[in-house]
Amino acid sequence: MDFNAAHNQAPLVRGRECGSCTMCCKVYKIEALGKPEGAWCTHCTIGSSCRIYDSRPDDCRHFFCLWRTDASLPDIWKPNVSKLTAALYPRNGFIYIQVDASAPQAWRKEPYFSTLKSWAAILLPHNRHILIFVRDQATLIMPTGPILIGPMSPDDGFVVRETFTAAGRGFAVERVAQAKPTAA
Template sequence: MKDCGDCGLCCKLMGVTELAKPAGRWCGHFRRTVGCDAYDARPASCRAFNCTWLLTDALNEGWKPSVCGFLMHSDAGRLIVECDPSRPQAWRAAPYRETLERWAVRGQEVLIFAGRRGLRLNPDATTTALRRR
């Protein structure tokens, strides 16, 4: 079974309303060698977050967020790819880009974000620029 191990990229990229933690900044509870020091008392939004890499056996170690430079999660049936701002183009490397594009062509809605800027991978292999509020 997979575990977060030394990753914690969600602790940097995801905003946590209950902690007034903005997206893109490390959470004050994250410790590089041990993970969340408040794990048992973590807020509801942290408990609700589901890392696609952790939940998908078909994604190997190369898709671990700390390795590939982005994390993936689902929202209303869409696959959201959140890139580490220090590696905003990481998703374009092989095999990530080809796989994400293949999923989009097969009908999976794929949205890729680096901060507020993003792209939607369209089923016809084109992209649409997005901007987050």
């Protein structure tokens, strides 16, 4: 994966179209449509298209998964094949992966799991991370393996601390919920 291109919102890969893939229409929460994460959008013709494509909300209009923007990702990463929709979160440059809730362990399968750990090792020195979401359940991928965070919003934060024990190097994670604005 070209992490710098992904971080800079690379253009779409020529010849890569969504086609029969409509996984983003299932895994993401779309507030403008009142659609919860993990449920098919009522406007989606599954495996075909969006019935409101020309008037779809901006969240949908501006979204492209990493398979569409990174030529180095092989076709096995296409979301309808992998059951993983990887995207760059623009606020922090993290890679967020929404997993199809009907295949919650898809990210643990090969070649995905070893690739995710490899990416985590590349991103860690740059203070970037990979988060797996199955609905709102978050797991942080570290070079040493996954760390369950639990219920989390993409806007929530977390703190990672490196640990050293008799068993070797490890990481501890603490979730930090986003503070809700108070009315004045």
